Amino acid sequence: MLGARKRICNPGEEESGLRRGPWTLEEDTSLTHYISRQGEGRWNMLAKGAGLKRTGKSCRLRWLNYLKPDIKRGNLTPQEQLLILELHSKWGNRWSKIAAHLPGRTDNEIKNYWRTKVQKEARHLNIEANSKRFLDAVRSYWMPRLVQKMEQASYSSSSTILDSLDNREVRSTPSNPPVPNSLLCPPESRFTHYSNLGSENSCSVTSPYLLSTNSNTISQQPDEILETPSCSPLLGDSVCNNLARMGTCNEEGSSCDMDGFDLASAGMGTYGNSPFECQMAGGDWVFDSTEDTLWNMDDMWPFRA
DNA sequence: AAAGACTCCAACCGCAAATGG
DNA sequence: GCCATTTGCGGTTGGAGTCTT
Numbered sequence: 001m002l003g004a005r006k007r008i009c010n011p012g013e014e015e016s017g018l019r020r021g022p023w024t025l026e027e028d029t030s031l032t033h034y035i036s037r038q039g040e041g042r043w044n045m046l047a048k049g050a051g052l053k054r055t056g057k058s059c060r061l062r063w064l065n066y067l068k069p070d071i072k073r074g075n076l077t078p079q080e081q082l083l084i085l086e087l088h089s090k091w092g093n094r095w096s097k098i099a100a101h102l103p104g105r106t107d108n109e110i111k112n113y114w115r116t117k118v119q120k121e122a123r124h125l126n127i128e129a130n131s132k133r134f135l136d137a138v139r140s141y142w143m144p145r146l147v148q149k150m151e152q153a154s155y156s157s158s159s160t161i162l163d164s165l166d167n168r169e170v171r172s173t174p175s176n177p178p179v180p181n182s183l184l185c186p187p188e189s190r191f192t193h194y195s196n197l198g199s200e201n202s203c204s205v206t207s208p209y210l211l212s213t214n215s216n217t218i219s220q221q222p223d224e225i226l227e228t229p230s231c232s233p234l235l236g237d238s239v240c241n242n243l244a245r246m247g248t249c250n251e252e253g254s255s256c257d258m259d260g261f262d263l264a265s266a267g268m269g270t271y272g273n274s275p276f277e278c279q280m281a282g283g284d285w286v287f288d289s290t291e292d293t294l295w296n297m298d299d300m301w302p303f304r305a
Numbered sequence: 306a307a308a309g310a311c312t313c314c315a316a317c318c319g320c321a322a323a324t325g326g
Numbered sequence: 327g328c329c330a331t332t333t334g335c336g337g338t339t340g341g342a343g344t345c346t347t
Binding site for chain 1: 312313314315316317318
Binding site: 307308309310311312313314315316317318319320321322323324325326 | 328329330331332333334335336337338339340341342343344345346347
């Protein structure tokens with residue numbers, strides 16, 4: 001695959017006898033076969049046992065990030081991206097903790113996603129990725145767009161994600177991971193939270209429900225209940241309508257009709273004289289319903305210069 | 306077509322925590 | 327309790343592939 005390895009002094013054997021750099025098919029096979037027989041753990045011994053000239057650390061990394069059977073490959077779905085955004089806003093760079101809530105995704109993958117996609121956007125916006133401003137932008141615009149994307153995807157498959165949330169328990173599949181808990185809130189509270197987080201009157205992430213990695217269901221976790229006791233699974237209100245209006249851009253990619261879109265009533269955090277608001281008002285939001293599952297960040301940031 | 310810029314991501318590193326003797 | 331080893335985590339790197347000029 002893509003990507004190469006750093007600091008490869010010698011692509012072949014090193015003086016220590018240990019190999020570094022890209023794994024060969026033979027090495028992968030040896031490691032996989034050995035683990036299938038002996039199981040994981042004791043990586044240094046495992047490396048020797050498998051006859052690999054690799055450090056235990058290297059074997060562990062290769063297994064966990066690439067060879068493990070339940071590793072999910074391919075682009076992150078909007079659901080996964082939304083979950084990452086939400087969890088990152090809550091936990092910061094706790095990649096392994098975030099990955100634990102995305103079945104089949106590795107911390108490395110999430111970390112890479114954050115660095116290559118999210119931080120890139122922050123750079124383009126000239127905002128510090130860890131700043132309140134950027135968090136605000138993410139919550140005000142990026143997350144709602146992902147929600148919209150998810151809703152559109154679910155409409156096309158006859159039942160909506162939000163409909164399913166009415167049941168309070170959402171079973172995920174490998175290709176459809178758990179829906180972020182914030183989505184269990186009515187839309188107005190959802191976006192109030194998204195938009196207010198990190199702002200002056202910020203509240204913490206509203207997570208009355210946590211995702212259970214093992215069961216892939218959403219279950220209530222008392223110690224994680226933070227705010228919004230009023231959260232209910234009821235849907236369909238003015239914000240939903242506003243969001244729906246946001247989605248009324250024509251499919252040819254022409255400008256969205258943002259007239260009448262009321263940021264305030266939608267709970268969308270205003271941004272002072274930020275460029276976001278101006279561009280939004282300019283109706284510059286292009287929507288392309290034909291794109292694939294890879295969420296194109298450029299769609300998220302129409303307000304970019 | 307070629308060259309340079311950019312993107313992606315596998316795999317490395319250092320450090321800290323956990324575990325074992 | 328001490329030391330050595332192992333495991334896990336987050337940050338970083340750099341080469342291959344892709345895009346742009």
